[in-house]
Amino acid sequence: MRILPILKHALCSLPLFLTATAAFAQNEIIVGEFASLTGGSASFGQSSHKGTQLAIDELNAAGGVLGRKFKLITEDDQSLAGQPATIVRKLITQDKAIAILGEVASSKSLEAAPICQQNNIPMISPASTNPKVTEVGNYVFRICFIDPFQGTVMSKFALGKGYKKVALLTDVKQDYSVGLSEFFVKHFTANGGAIVKDQKFSTGDKDFKAQLTSIKTTKPDAIFVPGYYGEVALIAKQARQLGIKVPLLGGDGWVGDSLLKVAGNSLDGCFFSSHFSAEDKTPAVQDFVKKYQAKYGQAPDDMGALGYDSAMILADAIKRAGGTDGAKLRDAIAATKDYKAITGVITIDEKRNASKSAVIMAIENAGFKFLETVAP
């Protein structure tokens, strides 16, 4: 058997190889990131990754923390269900990441969270707003607000606008969308509003005329569409074609550069809640916008800002923990208080969620416009 000696050789060199990586790991702080760099929600992953990378580069340029530099290893989950589990397991066991950053979509974060929890590796999601994400365990954090808050903000906004009858159009494949609808309905109906139609669709659908036709007959004042940008753009376009003129309302899932490119003027007069606005005049925000613009040649969106914040909060926690030991790092992240981030002042609460403000954005002439900030 020719194969045996080769196998033996390989086995002998394995320990050598392992010690080599271990020694390497002591010098650098390895941070694992999983993001949807390709696929249906690629806009999210691309932006959050750009933000994260910017933060890591900045930290390294300043000499790193505790005298050690950062190394960011990013893996692509292709926006596919099932991928996050595989690649996060790889980041932890093979690359020896000391913390995991990601994902934007709640469904993806929910897949990765149990793996981080089992391995006692802290995970920080930049933008998953579904409450279930951090309920997985005490090693899972997020630095964004959660759906009950976001749903309530939009419900309050709708009531303030005088909308009494609202139709829903929910993406049943996304925990994010289902959660947002649930909390919107809870607040809206408790405060005198009525849901006249509850329609659904699935991620990847391209034709929404059936749902919109049945919504049209109920003559709502507005339609709440807490979907992701890809579907929302087509929904808006087809709604206008079918002669539905009422505003659409949504959440942070609308943020993506292809939203307005596809929708054109169809979304004019619509509103959505989000995390951050590049129009915010705070010096820290403007400074960040300038740096991001210089590096990538485009203005940052919400996911870019959140990605940046997630890496910065991790670095801050490593500094306070005095090392990268899983348990100590976890405690340090949990103790984050009044951290002045780009997307607002962040305090991590006892449920490992961030309590912070939201912004409401309007769409006018196929462009985003900052409307107001809503405090938690």
Place this chain on the structure above:
Amino acid sequence: MSPQTIEFIQQLINGLSQGAIYALIALGYTMVFGVLRFINFAHGDLYMIGGFAGWMLFAAPENEAKTGMWASLSRSFAAIPPGMPKVLLALALAMMFCAALGMLIEWLCYRPLRQRPRITVLITAIGVSLFLESFGQYIWGAAPKSFPTLIEDPAITIPETWGSISTLTVLTSQVIIFCTTLGLLALLTFIVLKTKIGMAMRALAFNQTACALMGVNVNLIIAFTFGLGSALAGAAGILTSIQQPSIDPLMGILPGLKAFVAAVLGGIGNLAGAVLGAFLLGVVETMVIGYVSPTYKDAVAFGVLIFILLLRPAGLLGKNVREKV
């Protein structure tokens, strides 16, 4: 008419327009199967390539940064005012491009394997499909692209004098897609039944070896079949993108699957059957979304498939060929 009736008719229109898109893809599927007894799983991806061919040629704003012949060509195409000539030009170019690509794929990937077991070619087709999807993501990126306006797509106004029917919405693009589908069905039927090359295609479906013995150029006929099928996929890519102007490299997977189901439903290998199956699938899907729940749309659509295949194993219009023992 009561609002309920109006809503029902509107859903029927929506369903037929969705079905017409499935039909365009299903026609190509069923034709390649009819001749070669081979399911070309890359067909849905050729549909995607058709959409991107249109985008590459007509979306000048996205190519503005680039210079050279390609950019100037694209700019001059983009300068054509939206309207029917632009649609026809896009259709012709995308169909030619897809036909060439389809023949290239056949020559590179399927021809060397023609004498191998059928499963080998089938797996190769899946490989080609994955290659096209990944290649598309590599060169165009995975984020959805906005498809240029080839034709203004207003709702066709129905006169007020027609009473409550005037509240119905029919889009220009829906009419175009519907007519193109029926037109292509007629054209294909003509080619297959009335022309010499069509006769060769039908003969090939019976017995390849005998065909070759009778002096039919088998390679040429198979290449032609692939070219024609791929051109249809390209046409579907352009027409769909007019109505749903968001294209991405993975857009072919689901419609490809649905079209395959439609082709099987109507009796695979049968052109009229593919169109009938596609319309049925589109209408059933839309009705389930509108009146039951979108969650169950695929379950019901595939349930219908199982039910019909139980009653008629060869599909709605399929011929029941009995094999001699």
